[in-house]
Amino acid sequence: MKTLFVLFVALALFACSDKKTTPKKETTQPEKVKVDEPNKPAPVKNTLTIEGDLGTIDQAMVQKKFETAKSTLDQCIYKGVGQDTWIGGNMNFVFRINLSGTVKRLDYSSNVGSWDVESCVVKFATALTFIKPKGGEAKVNYSYGFTESMEVKKQWGATDVSSAFRKVRRRLLKCSDGTESAPSEYKLVFYVLPEGELGQIGVSSGKSLPSTKFYQCVRKALKKAKFKDPMGTVAKVTMDIAP
Known part of the structure; x- marks a missing residue:
């Protein structure tokens, strides 16, 4: 009789323990869904670039290159203008940049009206080395200008x-x-x-x-x-x- 009573208690305890573990299986479901979320691709940020025929190059880096060389450009203008303070205008450049970052070709147009200024700036710009373009040679358009002191x-x-x-x-x-x-x-x-x-x-x-x-x-x-x-x-x- 004692044996039957012990067996009955054991079965009752097993049943109770089984009921307690059942809810745990349900709580694991949301956790599995959350684990997959970080694997979704993050949105791509837009970057300012100048696209070339084959490759691209960061526009901000091109701008920075000219800004860091501003003193050299100013010297070209200062020497070229001299006492002719009425000289001023814009120069437009089209760079073809090699995979190495060097200038393969440079075309330009200008309304400055000073050979000394223009030739100095063009020679300086031709010798620039940019960051290496991605995907192939890059084509970059850049404008540079200055205002005359005397109108x-x-x-x-x-x-x-x-x-x-x-x-x-x-x-x-x-x-x-x-x-x-x-x-x-x-x-x-x-x-x-x-x-x-x-x-x-x-x-x-x-x-x-x-x-x-x-x-x-x-x-x-x-x-x-x-x-x-x-x-x-x-x-x-x-x-x-x-x-």
């Missing part, structure tokens, strides 16, 4: 110097041979000082920097022209040259 009150175009220009057009065309070093089509920017005196000039074709020989030829041709007097001020002339 130029007269902006002239081709019609304002047409009579003087007709006399030197042939000379200018002879400076060109159709190559990038001596382009047939280019932007010519120059300054006319009081009494019609020729000031600084700049040339750019949207391609690589023209040769010094080409610049000297253009300047020599312009010096033969007799420009009208801007009457006590400085005039900035911008015109496109083409055959």
Whole structure:
């Protein structure tokens, strides 16, 4: 009889213990669902980049490169402008950057009107080394400009110097041979000082920097022209040259 009583108590305890463990199985279900959540891909953050033909490069790093070299750029401007405080404008660059980060090619256009400034900045920019682009060679567009200290009150175009220009057009065309070093089509920017005196000039074709020989030829041709007097001020002339 005692044996049966002990067996009954044991079975009762087992049943009670089984009831206590049953809820634990239900509480484990939410934990398994939570474990999978961290494995979901995180949202990708947008980064400022300049996309190239094949690769990309961080725009912020390109900007930083120019900012850290600002003192060198300022020296180009300071030496090129000199006492001609009316000189100012923008230069637009198109870099083709190698996988190594060096400049493979640099095209530029400018409305500054100073060969000394433009050639100095272009040579400096060509020697820059950027971070290595990702995915292939990168193409970067960058603009750099500065404001003249003395405001130029007269902006002239081709019609304002047409009579003087007709006399030197042939000379200018002879400076060109159709190559990038001596382009047939280019932007010519120059300054006319009081009494019609020729000031600084700049040339750019949207391609690589023209040769010094080409610049000297253009300047020599312009010096033969007799420009009208801007009457006590400085005039900035911008015109496109083409055959």
